[in-house]
Amino acid sequence: xxxxxxxxxxxxxxxxxxxxxxxxxxxxxxxxxxxxxxxxxxxxxxxxxxxxxxxxxxxxxxxxxxxxxxxxxxxxxxx
Numbered sequence: 001x002x003x004x005x006x007x008x009x010x011x012x013x014x015x016x017x018x019x020x021x022x023x024x025x026x027x028x029x030x031x032x033x034x035x036x037x038x039x040x041x042x043x044x045x046x047x048x049x050x051x052x053x054x055x056x057x058x059x060x061x062x063x064x065x066x067x068x069x070x071x072x073x074x075x076x077x078x079x
Contacts, residue, residue: 012068013063013069014070018074029052036066037055038059
C-alpha cells in the first residue's frame with residue numbers, strides 16, 4: 001500500500017486527539033474515511049462524534065474496528 005492514501009470509507013483509528021491528532025482525524029473525515037477515535041479526555045473524543053466520527057472508551061475498541069491505527073501521544077508514558 002506504499003504511496004497510497006486511505007480509501008474513501010476505509011475505517012481508520014486515531015488514538016490521541018491533541019492538536020496534531022485532532023487535525024489528522026478531521027482531515028481523514030473530510031477525505032471520506034470512517035474515523036474511530038479515543039482520547040484520555042473522553043469529552044474531546046465525544047465531541048469528535050459531532051463531526052461524524054465514532055468515539056471509543058479505550059484503544060482496544062478502536063483497534064477492533066480498524067485496519068489502520070495511528071497513535072499520536074505526547075510521550076512514552078502515554079503509550
